[in-house]
Amino acid sequence: MVKRKTCIICMLWVIILIIVATSLTLYKYQKYHTHTHQVETKIIVKPSKCEKNETVKYIFNLVHWRETLAKHQTLSKKNQTLWCKIPDDLRLISTAIFRLYDIRNHTHLPCSMIYSSNNTLEDIKCKNNGQISRRSNDDSTDNQAEFTCRHGSTLDLFINKSADYSYPSIIADALHPLPDSLYINILNNKYRSCNTMWGFKLNHESISYYPSTTDPQKSNLFDVTFGYDRSIHEFIPHPWLYSYIEHIKFTPQRLSMQQVMNNKVQINSIKHSDIYWTNQPANSNGQNKRTSVSYVKSSILWMNSNCQTKSQRTQYMRRLMKFIDVDNYGTCGPSILPLPEHVIKIQGSANRTLNDLATYNSAAGKLALAKEYLFTIAIENSLTYDYITEKLWQPLAIGSVPVYLGAPNIHDWLPCQTDCIIDLNKFKTPKDAAMHITQVASNRTLYESYHKWRDQPVSKKFQNILSYFTTMENYNLECILCGMSKQVDQNKDPKEYKKKILKTIGRF
Numbered sequence: 001m002v003k004r005k006t007c008i009i010c011m012l013w014v015i016i017l018i019i020v021a022t023s024l025t026l027y028k029y030q031k032y033h034t035h036t037h038q039v040e041t042k043i044i045v046k047p048s049k050c051e052k053n054e055t056v057k058y059i060f061n062l063v064h065w066r067e068t069l070a071k072h073q074t075l076s077k078k079n080q081t082l083w084c085k086i087p088d089d090l091r092l093i094s095t096a097i098f099r100l101y102d103i104r105n106h107t108h109l110p111c112s113m114i115y116s117s118n119n120t121l122e123d124i125k126c127k128n129n130g131q132i133s134r135r136s137n138d139d140s141t142d143n144q145a146e147f148t149c150r151h152g153s154t155l156d157l158f159i160n161k162s163a164d165y166s167y168p169s170i171i172a173d174a175l176h177p178l179p180d181s182l183y184i185n186i187l188n189n190k191y192r193s194c195n196t197m198w199g200f201k202l203n204h205e206s207i208s209y210y211p212s213t214t215d216p217q218k219s220n221l222f223d224v225t226f227g228y229d230r231s232i233h234e235f236i237p238h239p240w241l242y243s244y245i246e247h248i249k250f251t252p253q254r255l256s257m258q259q260v261m262n263n264k265v266q267i268n269s270i271k272h273s274d275i276y277w278t279n280q281p282a283n284s285n286g287q288n289k290r291t292s293v294s295y296v297k298s299s300i301l302w303m304n305s306n307c308q309t310k311s312q313r314t315q316y317m318r319r320l321m322k323f324i325d326v327d328n329y330g331t332c333g334p335s336i337l338p339l340p341e342h343v344i345k346i347q348g349s350a351n352r353t354l355n356d357l358a359t360y361n362s363a364a365g366k367l368a369l370a371k372e373y374l375f376t377i378a379i380e381n382s383l384t385y386d387y388i389t390e391k392l393w394q395p396l397a398i399g400s401v402p403v404y405l406g407a408p409n410i411h412d413w414l415p416c417q418t419d420c421i422i423d424l425n426k427f428k429t430p431k432d433a434a435m436h437i438t439q440v441a442s443n444r445t446l447y448e449s450y451h452k453w454r455d456q457p458v459s460k461k462f463q464n465i466l467s468y469f470t471t472m473e474n475y476n477l478e479c480i481l482c483g484m485s486k487q488v489d490q491n492k493d494p495k496e497y498k499k500k501i502l503k504t505i506g507r508f
Contacts (some may be wrong), residue, residue, distance in 0.1 A: 018241040020262070025374040057149045057482035058121075058168035065153035066101055066173055072110040084111040090155045093191060094181040100173070116154040124149040126479035128486075130501045149482035160190050166193040169481045172200040172222070178212045181240070188221055197481040199224035203237035206380070206387035208310055223496065224480050228386040234502060235477075238469060240390045241413075246398035248415055249466060250457045257451040260399035265372045268294040269325070295340050298325035300403065301373040303366055306381060307332035311405065313379035316430060328367035329369065341367050350366035353454050363390070371398040372443055375422070380406030388413055396420065400448045403437065406445070410506075415462040418454030473507050 083427050085108055095106050114118050125133035125145030133145035157168040170187060171220060172178065198221055207229055214220055214232065219225070246253040255263075264335035307314045314332045319336065328336050345352050347365030370376045377397035380387060388407050394413070395402045404410060407426040414420060422440070427433040440446050458466075480501060484494035 027049060057147070057485050059149060059151045059171060059478055059481060060157050060168040061151060061153050061171040061205040062097070063171060063175070064151075065097065066176075068102075068113055068153055069103075069109070072113070083108045085103055086114060086155070087159075091161060093158055093186055094155055096186045099487045100176055100182050106440070110287055113153065113478050114155050116152055116427040118157050120154050121150045121152040124151055124478045124482075125134050128483065129504075130483045130497070131474045132476055132479055132481045143156075147250045147482065147486065148175075149478050166485075167191045169197040169198050169485055170199070171477060171481075172198065174200040174210055174227075175204060175271055176215055177210075178215070178218045183218065183221060195485040197223045197484045197494065199226070199477050199481050201226035201237055201477055202228070202233070205447070206310075206382040206384040207232065208384050223245075223484060223494065224477060226477055228388075229384060230386055230507070234498070235466070235472070235475075235480075235505075236386070236474070237390065241393050242469065243390065244397040245392040245466075248393065248458075249462075255397075255399045255454060256260060257448060257454045260371075260451050261448070261455065263371045264374065266294040267296050269297065295337075296327065296372060297337075298327050299374040300324065300326045300377060300437065301325050301370055301375065301400065302330060302333070302377040303326045303369070304330040304332045304377075304379075309381035311381055311383050311407070313381070316379065316405065316424075317377065320430040320434055323431045324438060327373070328370060340369070363394070367394055367398045370395050370400040373400050375403050375437060375449060376400040378404045378421075379408070379424075379426070382406075383408065385409050386413075392421070394398040399451070401447070402435075412461060413465065415458040417456060417459045418449065418452050420450055420453045420483070422450075447493075452507055461508070468506060475501065475505070 030256075086106075094109070098104075098106050118268060126147055127133050128146045128151050143209060200213065200222060202210060203226065208214060214224075214225075224235070225233045226235045226237045227458060228236065228239075228467055238431070241248070248254065258493050303319060304313065315327070318329075320326070321328075328334070329339055332338065332447050339349075343365045346368045347361045347363075349360040349362070349365065378391040378395060380389060380391055385407055386409065388410065391406065392402050392404055392410075392413075402421045404421045407413070408425065410421070410423065410425075422433070422437060427436065438468075440450070457463075480498065484497050487497045488496040
C-alpha cells in the first residue's frame with residue numbers, strides 16, 4: 001500500500017514537472033516570436049516626421065553618389081578637386097555609405113558631394129500623374145510641369161533643417177548588396193520621413209547577380225522597383241531590344257529574307273561531314289570577293305569574352321563543340337580564331353588588346369561578322385525570366401538565326417509568328433542540339449523557314465511589348481517617387497497612386 005502511494009506521488013510530480021516545462025517552453029516561444037515580430041515591424045515602419053506643404057521634392061541617389069565619387073577620385077590625383085571635412089551630423093550616414101563601397105577614408109569628401117547647390121542638383125519636371133514633363137514646341141497645358149523633383153547625391157539633403165523637415169526619397173544602388181547597417185539601421189530607422197519613398201532600378205545584369213534585392217525584408221523597404229522579371233518587379237526598364245528595334249519590327253530598315261540570304265558567305269568546311277549548302281563565291285553584293293578562300297569554317301559563330309557566368313555558357317559550348325564545328329572569335333573555350341581584317345577595320349580595333357575593349361566598337365564588329373553566318377550563339381550570362389540582352393537582338397537584327405539559351409520565357413518576347421530562333425532549352429543534351437542545327441544548316445528550305453517572319457508583321461505579343469515601352473517612355477522612377485510622396489502630403493494613399501500608373505501603362 002505504501003509503495004502504491006509512493007508511485008502515485010511520483011507520477012504526480014512527473015506530471016507537474018512536465019506541465020511546468022511545457023509552460024516555460026511556450027512562454028519562451030511566445031516571447032521569441034513576439035520579439036521577432038517587433039523587429040520585423042520596426043524594419044518596415046516609417047518614422048512619423050513629415051512636411052505637409054513641400055513644393056519641391058528631393059531624391060538622394062546612391063547610384064550617382066558612387067559614380068560621382070569615382071569621377072572625383074580620378075580628378076583628385078591631378079589636384080583639381082576641392083575636398084571638405086564631413087560635418088559631424090553627417091558622419092553616421094557617410095560612414096555607412098563608405099562601408100557599402102569599401103572606402104577607407106571616412107573623414108573627407110569632395111565638397112560638391114557634401115553641400116548641395118544648383119550645380120549638384122538636377123531639376124526634374126513632373127506631372128501629377130507621374131509622367132515626365134518634356135519640352136515641346138507647343139505650350140499646351142498637357143506639356144506643362146505641375147511640380148519639380150530635385151535629384152542629387154549630396155549628403156546635406158539629410159540634414160535636419162527644421163522640426164518639420166522631410167528627409168529625401170532614396171534611389172538605392174541595386175548593383176551592390178543592401179546591407180542592414182545602411183538600409184535598415186541608418187536610412188530607414190533614422191533618415192526616413194512618412195513621405196519618403198524608396199525605389200531602385202535594376203537594368204544592368206539579371207537579378208541572379210543581386211540576391212539581396214529579393215530578400216523579403218529588404219524588398220518591403222522599397223515602394224517602387226524597376227527590374228526585368230515581371231513576376232517580381234512592377235516596372236520593366238528599357239530593354240536592350242531598343243538598340244536594335246528598327247531592324248526587328250516591321251519597318252523599311254528590317255532585312256528581308258532575300259537580303260539575309262544574299263549576305264551569307266561560302267562555308268569552307270574543314271570536315272567532310274559538315275557539307276552545308278553555300279552561296280556562290282561571288283553573290284549580288286560582292287561579300288565573297290574579299291578572299292579566294294572563305295574564312296568561314298562552319299555555320300555557327302560564337303563570340304564571348306565573359307567566360308565565367310552563372311549560366312555556365314563556356315562549359316555548355318565546350319560540350320556542344322564535341323558534336324559540331326563552331327567558329328570561335330571570342331576569348332572563351334577552345335579553337336579561338338583571329339578576327340577577319342574587315343571586321344577589325346569596322347570596329348576600329350587594330351593594334352588594340354582586350355584592355356582597350358571599351359574604346360572600340362565591338363558591337364559593330366560582331367554585327368558585321370554575324371550577318372555572314374547561318375547561326376550565332378546567343379547564350380545569356382544567367383538564365384532568369386525576362387532577362388534578354390543584345391545576345392538575342394543582334395543576330396535577329398542582322399539576319400543570323402540565334403542559337404539561344406537564356407530566359408525560360410523567351411517565347412513571350414519574340415517578334416516572329418513562326419520559329420525564328422533555335423531554343424537550346426528544347427533539347428535534352430548538347431548533342432541533340434548539334435544534330436538539329438546540322439539538319440537545319442544542310443537544308444536550305446528548312447533554314448529559310450527561320451527567316452519567314454522577316455516578310456511578315458510582328459506577332460501580337462511583340463506589338464504589346466512595343467506599346468508597353470512606348471508608354472513607359474513618358475515615366476521615370478524619379479517622377480513616380482516624388483508623385484507618391486506628394487500623395488502622402490495630401491493625406492492620400494501612395495499605393496493607389498502607383499496602382500493607377502500601373503493600370504495606365506498596362507502589362508504584356
